[in-house]
Amino acid sequence: MTDKSTQKRKYIIEKAREVFSSKGYKNVTMKDIVDACEISRGGLYLYFSSTSEIFLEVLATEEDDDDDEAIERALRNDATAGDMLAIFLKEQKKMILKKKNNLSVATFEYFTENKVAPNENPIRTQFDTAVMIAERLIENGIRSNEFYCDDPRGCARNLMYVIEGLKVAGSTMGISEEIVDRELIYVLKGLVPDELNN
Amino acid sequence: MTDKSTQKRKYIIEKAREVFSSKGYKNVTMKDIVDACEISRGGLYLYFSSTSEIFLEVLATEEDDDDDEAIERALRNDATAGDMLAIFLKEQKKMILKKKNNLSVATFEYFTENKVAPNENPIRTQFDTAVMIAERLIENGIRSNEFYCDDPRGCARNLMYVIEGLKVAGSTMGISEEIVDRELIYVLKGLVPDELNN
C-alpha cells in the first residue's frame, strides 16, 4: 500500500512535471493534471490537494539529469577545465533556448506569488548549486593555468546572473543562439589571460 | 468629451499599473481593475475590453520617470561619468529591489504567453534603450579617463543582463541590497583601470 501509493505519487509528479513544463504554473488546473495522469478528479485529491502542493513536489523531486552526470564524468576524467565549462554552459544554453524541458517559467510564476523562506526555496538552492559548480570549474581552470581570475566566486556569480538574465530575455523578448553565445563569450573573455584574447 | 475621456483612460491606466505592479499579469481580473478604479464593471468596458488590452497600454504609457530626467540633468552639468553611471544604477537598483512600481513580473508573465514581433515588443525596446544609455555612459567615462574598457557595448550588455538576472532573482528568491551592490560592483570593477582596484 504505502509502497504502491508512493509509486503513484511519483507517477503523478512526473506527469505533472510535463504539464508545468509546457503550460507554466498559473495556467495549470487540477483538471489538466487529472487528464495528464488519466486518473479521476477525486483520485488526485487523495494524493495532493492543490496545484501548488504538486508543483512544490515537482521542484523537490529532481528530474533525472544526465547533464550533471556528464559534468561529473568529465570531472573524474582528464577533461580540460575549458572542456568542462563548455559542457556546463551547453546545458545552460539548452535551458535558455528552451531546448530541454524547462520549468523556469512555471517556477518564476510560482515564486513570484508565493514567498518562501530563502533556505527552503528550491530556486535559490538550484541557483546556489549552479554558482558553486561554476566556481569549481573556474578554479580548476585557474589551477591548470587555462583561466586567469582573481575572484572566481564573483566571476561564477556574474556568469550565473547573466545566464538568469538571458533566460528571462529568452522568455520575454525571444533570443537567438548567437546572442547567447555572444554574451557567454563576453563573460569567458574575462577569464582568459589577455594575450590569448588577441 | 474626448478630453474628459482621455483623462479617464489615463486614470484607469494608472490605477491598473498599480494593480499589475502588485499582482503580476495573470492574476489580474477585470474586477480587480474595476475595484481599483472604483468604477462600475460596465464602465471599464467602455474604455477597455480585456486585461491584455489594458496591460499593453500600461506598458505603452511611460510612467512619469524622474530618473531619466535626473540623468539628463547630470549630463547637462558637469557631473563625472562615474556620477552619472551611479544615478543610472541607482534607478536600476530601485527596480530590482521593488522600491518603485515594478511591472517586470507582470511583463514577464505577459510576454511568456503572448509572443510578439520583436520590434513591437516593448520589453525589448526598453531593454535596448537601457543598453544604449549604459553604453553612452560608459563611453563618456572612457573619454574622461575615468573608465577603461575596449568593448563598451559588450560591457553595457553584460551589465544589463546581470541586472535582468538580478531582477528575476529579486522576484523569485528574494535578494538583499548588499547582494545587488556586490554584483553591480563586480561589473564596474571591470571598468576601472587595474591599479585603482587595489
Place this chain on the structure above:
Amino acid sequence: MTDKSTQKRKYIIEKAREVFSSKGYKNVTMKDIVDACEISRGGLYLYFSSTSEIFLEVLATEEDDDDDEAIERALRNDATAGDMLAIFLKEQKKMILKKKNNLSVATFEYFTENKVAPNENPIRTQFDTAVMIAERLIENGIRSNEFYCDDPRGCARNLMYVIEGLKVAGSTMGISEEIVDRELIYVLKGLVPDELNN
C-alpha cells in the same frame, strides 16, 4: 418643435424598420437602433422607451408600398382578373422568398411573446386585408368568367393560409421558387373551370 419631432420619429421608425427587417425582433437592441439612426442613446429615449414600442410603431406605420399601388392601377385599368391576381401573387412570392424587406420574422417573434387584443393586432389586420384583396380579385375573375368558384372568401382564405405556410417554410426549411409556384398553382387550379385544366 412638434413638427420637427414628428419628423424625427418618422426618421427613427424607418431606420428601425431596416434593422428589424434584417435582424428579426428579439435580436435587436436599443443600441442597434441608436447606431442605425446615428443619434445618441439618450436621444432615442426621448422618443421611444423600448424596442417593443418602436416595433409596434414600425408595424403601425405602413411602409410605402408600390405593390398595392400596382394593384390599384391594374384595377383601375382594363387588366384581366388573371393579370391582377398574378400581380398580387408576385408580391406575395417576393415576401415568401425574402426578396423584399420583410418584417415577417420579426413580427412572428414579437407576437408570439406579446399577446395583443385581436383587433389591435396589426398582423391580423394585414392578414385580413390580404384576404379581402384576394377575395375581391377572385370575385372579379368570376364576374369576367375567367375563374369559377362558389366560395370566393373561403378560397381567398385558403390561399392566404397556404401563403402563410409557405412563408414559415421559407424561413425554417428554406424553399425554392419552384415549390412556391407549385403550391400557388395548385390553389389556382381550383379556380379554373375543369375543362381548362386539361
Place this chain on the structure above:
Amino acid sequence: MTDKSTQKRKYIIEKAREVFSSKGYKNVTMKDIVDACEISRGGLYLYFSSTSEIFLEVLATEEDDDDDEAIERALRNDATAGDMLAIFLKEQKKMILKKKNNLSVATFEYFTENKVAPNENPIRTQFDTAVMIAERLIENGIRSNEFYCDDPRGCARNLMYVIEGLKVAGSTMGISEEIVDRELIYVLKGLVPDELNN
C-alpha cells in the same frame, strides 16, 4: 454510470422541452433550464454546453407520441379513411391550438437564425413525414371511394401548408377552434365528390 448519465440527459431534455415549449427558443437561457431541472449551473454544463445544443437534442428526441400510435391502430383495424384522416387532423388541431406541448415557435426561432442543410433539418423531415402520412390517408380514401382527388400528393401538400399557416396564425394573431375547423373543412371539401357536398 453511462446508464445513469443517459437517464440524466433524458431528464434534462424533457425539462428543457417544457421550457422551450413555453418560452420559445431565443428567450431561453441556460439558467432557465438549470432552474427547471433544479440542478446546478455547472451540472448542466456537464451534459450540454449551450441552449442550441440542448434544443437540437430536444428536437431529435421524439416526444412520446400517442397520436401516431392512434393512427397506426386505426390503420390496422377497419376504420374508414375518413375516420383516420379525422384522427390525423385532430392531432394537427391540437398543435395549432397549443393544446399539446408545442415546439413550433421555438423551432421557428431556431431555424430562422441557424440555417441547416435541408436533409439534416428536422423541421423539414417532420413536415415531409406529415405530408406523406396525409397522402397515404387520402389515397386510402380514394381506394375506398370515400374521397375523390386526382392529385393526392398535391392535396396533401396543400393541406399541410394550410396547417402550417394556421399554426403561425395561432401563434401570432390567435385563432379560434372554429376558424381552424372552417379552414380544414374547406380543404376536405375538395376531396369529397360534389354531390355529397350538398
Place this chain on the structure above:
DNA sequence: AATGAATGAGCCTTCATTCAT
C-alpha cells in the same frame, strides 16, 4: 483506494436605462 457527478463561487460580458451637462 478510486471514481466522476455535482456543486457553487467567481469572473466575464452585454445591455437597458439613467443622468449630469
Place this chain on the structure above:
DNA sequence: TATGAATGAAGGCTCATTCAT
C-alpha cells in the same frame, strides 16, 4: 432637445472541491 458616460442587473462559463458509491 440632445449627448454619451456611467451604472448594475442578468446570464454565460470555468474550476476547485466535495461526496455518495
